[in-house]
Amino acid sequence: MRPSLLGRLLAWPAAAALLALAVLLSLAVGTRPVAPHTVLDALLHGGSSPDALVVRSLRLPRTLVGLTAGAALGLAGAALQAVTRNPLADPGVLGLSQGAAAGVVFALAFGAGYGFTGTVWYAFAGAVVAACLVYGIASRGRGGATPVKLALAGTALSAMAAGATAVVLTSSSATLDQFRFWQVGTLGGRDAGTVVRMLPFLVAGGVLVLACARGLDALALGDETARGLGHRVHLVRASAALGATLLVASAVAAAGPIAFVGLAVPHAVRRVVRGAGYRVVLPLSAPLGAALLLGADVAGRVVRAPAEVPAGVMTALLGVPVLVVLVRRKGAVT
Secondary structure (H helix, E strand, O other): OHHHHHHHHHHHHHHHHHHHHHHHHHHHHHOOOOHHHHHHHHHOOOOOOOOHHHHHHHHHHHHHHHHHHHHHHHHHHHHHHHHHHOOOOOOOOHHHHHHHHHHHHHHHOOOOOOOOOHHHHHHHHHHHHHHHHHHHHHHHHOOOOOOHHHHHHHHHHHHHHHHHHHHHHHHHHHHHHHHHHHHHHOOOOOOOOHHHHHHHHHHHHHHHHOHHHHHHHHHOOHHHHHHHHOOOOOHHHHHHHHHHHHHHHHHHHHOOOOOHHHHHHHHHHHHHOOOOHHHHHHHHHHHHHHHHHHHHHHHHOOOOOOOOHHHHHHHHHHHHHHHHHHOOOOHOOO
């Protein structure tokens, strides 16, 4: 059996096993370690022991937020790489995450309501503005929006948005106190209601992106070929970009601007299912994105125990080497 075919057959069971392990570790590992059988007993049979209360009231909501935010970022990253035909594209590198974060922080600093429902629309607006600016800047000059120009424009915009956000936070002590941990990306302090409010945006964005999978496969062959196959190129790009923006906005509103999940996960999927199209890469990126974010959150709990390192910091530490490797590869910059 060919390695690529074997990889496709084993990909889903392996992704499910990896995600199950990440969920179990997220529920069991922390300042107060809980045995796996105690975790399962607390979930299945309830109970009022201290361990059961820790699992259900603290770690279960945190795990659910990590599942939804990680899936959203993994799926959005794969979609953005397909739309731009840029292997360096992800919500962080293209500026969407910091744009969404800036929208949330600016809105809250100037009196908008707190909570997921009150912030997700500002995150969405910030992500849309960032996407338009990055594409507009990269499109100028000879060659149009090449992969390198998109990455450079996104990096520059991310730095500008981060600087503007820092100005707002440091000039408003109340806003700084609320968002100094959220800004670096964290799963702590969330409740189950956050997941419930996040689901409509996750579902809408996911449906849009997955519905474009066949069109994105055609776009990989070139615009003219895609048109010849009967696809509306601009509609496919716009729909996939809108879905990715919804996914990024919901993840940022729930967990903050977490970087590099959307960059690393699609590349890992492609290495496992070599030669597969986006009809395979897109859905597989969701569970692997969730597993990566949960794994980073667990690592952040143990690396400086009993203190915690935010998940966004851990994904950045893991993602920077991945970005360096991708930039050094010839195919990433031509």
